[in-house]
Amino acid sequence: MGITLEAFFEHTKNTDLEQFHPQLRQTLKLYYELKSHGRSGEWDAALESMPQLLDADYSFDEDSVCVLKPDNLELDYSVYTQQLKAFMPWRKGPWNLLGVEIETEWHSDWKWQRISPYISSLEGRQVLDIGTGNGYFLYRMLGAGARLALGIDPTRIFLYQFHAAQRLLPANGAHLLPLRSEHLPAFGCFDTVFCLGVLYHRRSPIDHIQELMSYLRPGGELVLETLVVPGDVDTILVPQERYAKMSNVWFLPSTKALENMLRKLGLQDVRTVDVTQTNTQEQRATDWMNFHSLADFLDPNDHNLSAEGHPAPLRATIVATKASC
Numbered sequence: 001m002g003i004t005l006e007a008f009f010e011h012t013k014n015t016d017l018e019q020f021h022p023q024l025r026q027t028l029k030l031y032y033e034l035k036s037h038g039r040s041g042e043w044d045a046a047l048e049s050m051p052q053l054l055d056a057d058y059s060f061d062e063d064s065v066c067v068l069k070p071d072n073l074e075l076d077y078s079v080y081t082q083q084l085k086a087f088m089p090w091r092k093g094p095w096n097l098l099g100v101e102i103e104t105e106w107h108s109d110w111k112w113q114r115i116s117p118y119i120s121s122l123e124g125r126q127v128l129d130i131g132t133g134n135g136y137f138l139y140r141m142l143g144a145g146a147r148l149a150l151g152i153d154p155t156r157i158f159l160y161q162f163h164a165a166q167r168l169l170p171a172n173g174a175h176l177l178p179l180r181s182e183h184l185p186a187f188g189c190f191d192t193v194f195c196l197g198v199l200y201h202r203r204s205p206i207d208h209i210q211e212l213m214s215y216l217r218p219g220g221e222l223v224l225e226t227l228v229v230p231g232d233v234d235t236i237l238v239p240q241e242r243y244a245k246m247s248n249v250w251f252l253p254s255t256k257a258l259e260n261m262l263r264k265l266g267l268q269d270v271r272t273v274d275v276t277q278t279n280t281q282e283q284r285a286t287d288w289m290n291f292h293s294l295a296d297f298l299d300p301n302d303h304n305l306s307a308e309g310h311p312a313p314l315r316a317t318i319v320a321t322k323a324s325c
Helices: 005-009 018-033 040-048 077-087 108-118 135-144 154-165 205-215 255-264
Strands: 065-067 093-096 100-102 126-130 148-152 173-175 190-196 215-230 266-279 302-306 312-320
Touching: 005 018, 005 173, 018 173, 040 154, 065 135, 077 100, 093 154, 093 173, 108 135, 108 215, 108 266, 108 312, 126 135, 126 205, 135 148, 135 173, 135 190, 154 173, 190 205, 205 215, 205 255, 215 255, 255 266
Parallel strands: 065 093, 126 148, 126 190, 148 173, 190 215
Antiparallel strands: 093 100, 215 312, 266 312
16 A cells, blocks of 8 residues: 655645645655565555554653553554564654653654754744654654644655654644655745754765755755764864764764855854764664664774774754845
8 A cells, every 4th residue: 555645745735835746746756656665565564554543642842752542542552562663673762652662772852952942943834854764853843833844764664653653643744755855846945954964974065055055945044963073174074984883974074164164155143052972872772773873883992982983973963044135
């Protein structure tokens, strides 16, 4: 059967996004509908067997994205837990779905706590989240008042995790399109664009930042979180091989170098609002993500260094504004 994405098109009718519907439909056909995944049948069956509700109580403004079990719902918790585990690994969270606590690899709630005090109010805003993963942050954005939270991420398993939650919720403003950012049109209409943990994976960071700017309306806000290294305005690390055992890390600037780049591209009011070294409590292996995690990517004798001897993962959040004209 597969997952339908029609809810997004219905929700954005008669909005400034409707003009992009034909292009998005064609792009989704190419990169989603016509691209099968070897486990899609298994995941479709697991999703279809899970509860589907219309009136559950829920919360998007606590640490966990929480959907409460209605009193009239009979639920075999061992079966439901295994249904949710069919979509492992769960990386972003935490979640509490009908009383099942999903302990994800990342304490994404810690990241949200670091970011949310420094961004413009999301009340009534149209928000885009590039590299959203399973959509955890989309719900936090709705909880902060966003009227639309659109997530972009090509990873198929994350789409299923997102829809495992969506099945339990009434119609809402969160939507996930399984695309890459380079597949998107230059919307030019989002009030806020988030890009959390993506920039260092891009071969051309300047081109990627320009992509992000093209999605924003004039005067809109960019919230960029990425790996950085200590140093001055001229410091940029391009790892020769791997960084923290990742082969797809291309570009780690200092915060001053990154701020300088954003200003050079025309962004205004550029400021670094948080710099935090990732630790093994924030990112770790769990029963819901039982592969290697941060502890395996660091120097075992010195957690201030990566396994290769580079500075350990340091994450900075930079907030900036697109010029109004």
